[in-house]
Amino acid sequence: MAVKQINTSHILPSGWAGPFIDAGSVYVLCLDGSNQPEVWKSGTDPLVDSWTQQDSANEPSLGTGNTYGAAYQLSDQIHMAFYDDTGPNAEYSVFRSASHGSANTWGTVNETIQGGITNAGWNFCLFAMRADGDRICLYNGTRERIMGNNFARVVYARWEGSSWVTDIAVSASGLEYSAEPYAIGRGASDKMHMVFWQSASNWYGYRALDNANTLSSYQIGGSDLTPGSTARSPVCTYFDSSGNEVIGHVLQLGTLGVYNQTWTNSGTVSTPIVASGHASPAYPMSAVYGKKVYAIWKDNTAGDIYYAISDDGAAFGSKTLLYDASGATTRISANVFTRGSNDVLAFVVTDGGDLYYDELVISAPAEIYPRNPILFQRAVERAAYW
């Protein structure tokens, strides 16, 4: 593998930041030395050509800066939400990528999702979108108080074409429900899967939001889980070989390891599957390819980045080195997409304070014909006619 340096003195936000691909160019959301958001774009070959900062004049501004943000790609735009400690607000911005009519420019920036979020506690701002463009932001609302003690409730905000409705409770009221946003992702039928950690009780909570905006009942994942990382991997969903949709979230549990906590759409909770063969992990990340879940993490002992695969719900295989770090590594962000003729696990790491891009080819082209045989036949017929 050929590692390509993207830039110097940049880091990744706490949530998912890509990399994303559009019209052959690869994009990543990152933060400069003052924790201000930037989008960087690769040249024709992200492993060879230089990466460049895009539309620096119109970037979002985040007050004194923090790293609480996440991105989501929908078609030719990279949408994102950040916690802006000026306000403090949850804010939305969008970057228009290569195939957009206003290619490689920022669109709306610093649009207030919710303003005046006082004493939120945890400031993680997670983000995902429905296929129709609805935006969902998962975050902590203004802190609440019972008997002089504080609790933080996980809330979400949604935008369905015109304005934001905010502060919609996801975790329940009460000290025992004090919760921290952990992951969001879109599954089948445009369901948004939301994962949060209940700090007081060490429970992992899960709810799904359907496309009619109804929240599923409250599901508790494994108990006595103590996640311990500032990194937030996205929810990964896939259909297993029995046809059931599996919703998974890869997380770090202290020094125990990297786990994949899973639910099904019916709400059944599965025991976390251990990504085995390591200890002292940090900065968990995940990506899904078919029925394979890739758990990615930093091994705190070696400082390098490893991955392991769970195929169709089976236990994770042994760890494999993904990135041999030269400096101190921190957050990782990963995605699966097709680039050229290969499906790749693309990832960005912070190594020694600089950002690097690399990719792992996970599938060479399996067929040379279009996937739809009818369309292929019609193409052949048209070619014969002409």
Place this chain on the structure above:
Amino acid sequence: MPLKQYNSKADFDADYDLNGEPEGHPNTRPGIRLGYCRAVMLPVAQVRAAKLVEIFGWPTSTRIFIIGAGYAWTAEVLEQTYGYTNIVTSDTSPYIQSTQDQSDEAEINAAITAVGLNPASGEGATKKARLYSPGNRRRHSRSVRNEDLSNGGSRNRIKNVLGGVDVAISEDLIPAFSDAEVVQAAGWIDAIDTLDQVIHMVTEPGFGTGADPVFNWKTIEGWKALVPSHTFMSLNDWSVV
């Protein structure tokens, strides 16, 4: 004198601040916030009652006394949802005593008005309909007695309501007292009757910063060390010692 006294609405407002719109609100205005109001505290009481029943599972004939009961919402849920009909409650807060027969309509109206809505029309009226039951809905569903248990007469008045007490529960009360006051109050509770169990539901030092420092914050293990014969139940995670 307790470390923290709830003599007035201001005392409650300082320590109770809850999201009155869990269904969300437009980002063009702030969300409605409520203090010690039924609409936001009854869901909390429902969880407390459910956990008491789940953990302790007393027969429904059990005679229960709850002190520090506020407007007795937990007692209300224990009776109406779980069938515990033998419950007596007490709270010595002058504010609780003077307002328990009143509705919280004015407080809800004020909270709705504070975010720029009219509680009598439009969105404000819709919000009010969810937060407030029509009619002269009193804050409590049963009379909350004003007994501090500090003398035999006070204790007997509690005991005589049900002809005896089997289980005594203090509801998030003891963090408002000093250690010495808690030990003294524990003795008063023990003297009510031959009790099967005394349970103190307590908020433990919790999330983040900003917890009111005036309270006597302790873990349930810390409280247990102070009064070993009593049972302590965390309102943070429902663990019991």
